[in-house]
Amino acid sequence: MHLPARATIGVVSIIIRILVNAVALWAAVYLIDGINVGAATTAEKVVVYLIVGAIFGLVNAVIKPIVKTVGCAFYVLTLGLIALVVNALLLMLTAWVASALDLPFAIDGFWPAFWGAIVVAVVSWLLGLVLPEGDES
Template sequence: MPQFIITLVVTAVSMLVAEILLPGISIDTTLAALIGAFVFGIINAIIRPILVLFTLPFTILTLGLFLLIINAICFSLVGYFTPGFAVDGFFDALFGSIIVSFVSGFLDQFFKKDD
């Protein structure tokens, strides 16, 4: 359970960093960022695998670059389903998902649980 909370907070912080860097992403409160991180986890666990499966030919043809499009779609869905979290356009979603991935990966290095 503590690892889940750490992951949730790291993702929320990553989303707040994306909001600071991109004018097209708007997060009203820290609670909206936490809810957005939770929704992002749900979307990545349920919807993303389905999208990856259906778009596998495009992913193979683009040597995996189409996964960036899928990540942008998932990030846009967070803005759609989360009150107080808005993503203005596709490119904001694309760059926002890239920023969240990099910042989360960086922060995870500090909070990684040694097994």
Template sequence: MVKFLLRVIVNGLALWVATLILPGMEVIPSDTVGDTGDTTLNTVIAYLVIGLVFGAVNAVVKPVISLLSLPLTCLTLGLFTIIINAGMLILTVWLTSYLPIQVTVDAFWWTAVFAAIIISIVSMVANGVFGLNRSSRD
């Protein structure tokens, strides 16, 4: 359970860094969710919820898409994985459009692809810091 929560936090952190760097990506927190009156808390909750959705998309949909696109990924020496990651981000954008908390991306090619690269780098570093990549005998 702790690893799951850390992964959600890492996803939220990676999305936050991507929204800081890219002007075409934005997270829109809802004022009605929680209704705490604290905009910082609403923003943190928004990133955690979007990180949860992004993690679920990566856990369920990404393995199927990666398997189906394996020939193209091999042909491009793995670079097609960036496009797959951008597609998972766009799927997350679509799924969160049905929630009160939303993430928006203005363009697939530049914003989503660069966001996928940024999210991958931040996730890799944060997973290394938190030790989420290590196998354990829990």
């Protein structure tokens, strides 16, 4: 089956986003105490990072716009700093979903999630600078 070029670009864009999320989550696990992946082998860890990266992408795609819309006044009042708290909570939600799916990804509270969300945002931003957007025609 042959997909149209636009659909292929969309699939590639999703794959790149999942890979970026996986690398960013790996960096957070590596740098922040309190964020852990309990897989035994490297292959299992890679699979966990990819699945959790997909979960994180879905959480951000579905819930973050709703939170931004409902909490627009808080974003304005705090000059956007509330976004740090929102990102930490979205990362904690990702860990909860991963736990519900029996994935060995855990966050030990708000502060590791807070610092982890900052690491994930910075790494994602840096990777976004060097990777193609994927939505070009």
